[in-house]
Structure formats: C-alpha cells, structure tokens
Amino acid sequence: MKKVGLYFGTFNPIHIGHLVIANHMVEFSDLDEVWFVVTPQSPFKTKKTLLDDHQRFDMVYEATKEYDKLKPSNIEFNLPQPNYTVNTLVHLEEKYPNGYEFSLIMGEDNLKSLHKWKNYETILEHYNIYVYPRISNGVIEHQFKGHEKIHPVSAPIMEISSTFIRKAHKIGKNIKPLLPPEVWKYMDEMNFYR
Numbered sequence: 001m002k003k004v005g006l007y008f009g010t011f012n013p014i015h016i017g018h019l020v021i022a023n024h025m026v027e028f029s030d031l032d033e034v035w036f037v038v039t040p041q042s043p044f045k046t047k048k049t050l051l052d053d054h055q056r057f058d059m060v061y062e063a064t065k066e067y068d069k070l071k072p073s074n075i076e077f078n079l080p081q082p083n084y085t086v087n088t089l090v091h092l093e094e095k096y097p098n099g100y101e102f103s104l105i106m107g108e109d110n111l112k113s114l115h116k117w118k119n120y121e122t123i124l125e126h127y128n129i130y131v132y133p134r135i136s137n138g139v140i141e142h143q144f145k146g147h148e149k150i151h152p153v154s155a156p157i158m159e160i161s162s163t164f165i166r167k168a169h170k171i172g173k174n175i176k177p178l179l180p181p182e183v184w185k186y187m188d189e190m191n192f193y194r
C-alpha cells in the first residue's frame with residue numbers, strides 16, 4: 001500500500017515554501033509520496049493573474065523532477081470548476097482503486113476554514129489530514145481540535161506567498177532565491193507575471 005499525501009494548491013507559481021513543506025512531510029511522516037495537485041480554480045479564489053493550468057503544472061514538474069518522492073498531478077484538469085476537493089477525492093479513488101492510500105496535507109490557515117469546504121465532514125470521515133504550522137489569523141474550530149484524523153506535523157514555517165512573488169517580480173525586484181532554480185529559469189524565459 002503506497003501512502004500518498006495530496007498537497008492541493010494553485011501553485012501560481014510553486015515556490016520554495018511549498019517545496020520545503022512537501023519534502024518535510026515525505027521525509028518525516030509515514031507518507032511515501034507527496035503529489036502536488038495543481039488546482040485549475042480554487043473555490044475561494046478569483047482567477048485574476050492566474051496563469052494557464054498547464055504552465056503552472058510545468059513549473060511544478062520542473063520544481064519536483066529531482067525529487068523521487070514528490071510528483072506533480074493534473075488530476076483536476078478535466079474536472080468541473082471550481083474544484084471542490086471532495087469531488088477530486090472521489091475521482092482519485094476511481095482512478096486508483098488498489099494499492100494507494102490517500103491523505104491530505106494542509107496548513108493551519110486552511111484548517112481554520114475547513115468548516116467552509118464542500119462536504120468537509122465526508123472528507124474527515126475518510127481521510128487523514130496532515131497539518132503543518134502556519135502564521136495566520138482566526139482560530140481552529142473546536143470540532144477539529146484533537147480530531148483523530150487530524151495529525152499535526154512540525155514542519156518549518158516559511159512565510160512566502162505566490163502573490164508576493166508575482167507582485168515583486170512585476171515591479172522588477174529580484175525574487176530568485178524564493179523559487180526553485182528550474183522554476184526561476186522557466187518563469188524568466190517565458191516572461192511570466194511581467
């Protein structure tokens with residue numbers, strides 16, 4: 001049985017914060033692999049400044065190609081938008097009926113809004129969630145505290161966001177250290193976010 005942690009995001013673009021978390025999870029939890037699920041349209045986000053799905057996927061591919069246990073996933077590309085995680089999980093179970101055990105990876109910030117996700121009770125009933133610390137406002141709902149399916153993992157805190165990277169890059173700031181080198185190269189060559 002392969003244990004796969006699903007790390008959902010828009011990855012517009014993927015940055016070293018994402019990579020550090022995913023690598024920490026795969027090295028220091030019981031997960032065998034982490035799949036970066038590139039979300040075409042997150043339910044709570046607007047599409048403004050969002051790069052094409054395939055270009056975001058290519059950057060995740062570039063960032064992970066030298067990490068055996070980290071993989072890009074385009075599983076949501078042909079699913080209805082916005083992409084509700086519960087629907088994707090159903091689809092994944094159909095596509096991988098044997099040999100895989102899926103879990104979710106999320107930051108504490110997302111745990112604080114988990115009660116707003118579509119069918120979150122169903123997700124929690126069937127899936128373990130690995131939660132890493134994140135500096136954020138709000139509180140974790142009482143129902144999630146000490147929940148048997150929610151597992152805190154003390155990964156490093158990396159406060160970088162794709163929004164910051166896009167904005168800084170647009171006004172000509174050097175953001176090179178915040179991106180995996182292959183992603184920086186690809187983004188620069190393609191003239192993204194200019």
Ligand SMILES: Nc1ncnc2c1ncn2[C@@H]1O[C@H](COP(=O)(O)OP(=O)(O)OP(=O)(O)O)[C@@H](O)[C@H]1O
Nearest residue numbers: 008009010011012017107110158159160161162163
């Ligand atoms: N620096 C970070 N450290 C840990 N988790 C992060 C970090 N940045 C984003 N995440 C989390 O990773 C997942 C995917 O991130 P997402 O692609 O939405 O990136 P983002 O950097 O928050 O993007 P944006 O700034 O465009 O909203 C989300 O669950 C998000 O909360």
Ligand SMILES: O=C(O)c1ccc[n+]([C@@H]2O[C@H](COP(=O)([O-])O)[C@@H](O)[C@H]2O)c1
Nearest residue numbers: 008009010039042043084085086117118
């Ligand atoms: O299923 C939902 O209702 C739902 C609501 C908000 C977010 N999500 C998932 O969580 C991922 C991270 O969300 P965000 O908004 O922090 O980028 C996003 O890519 C979606 O896959 C899912």
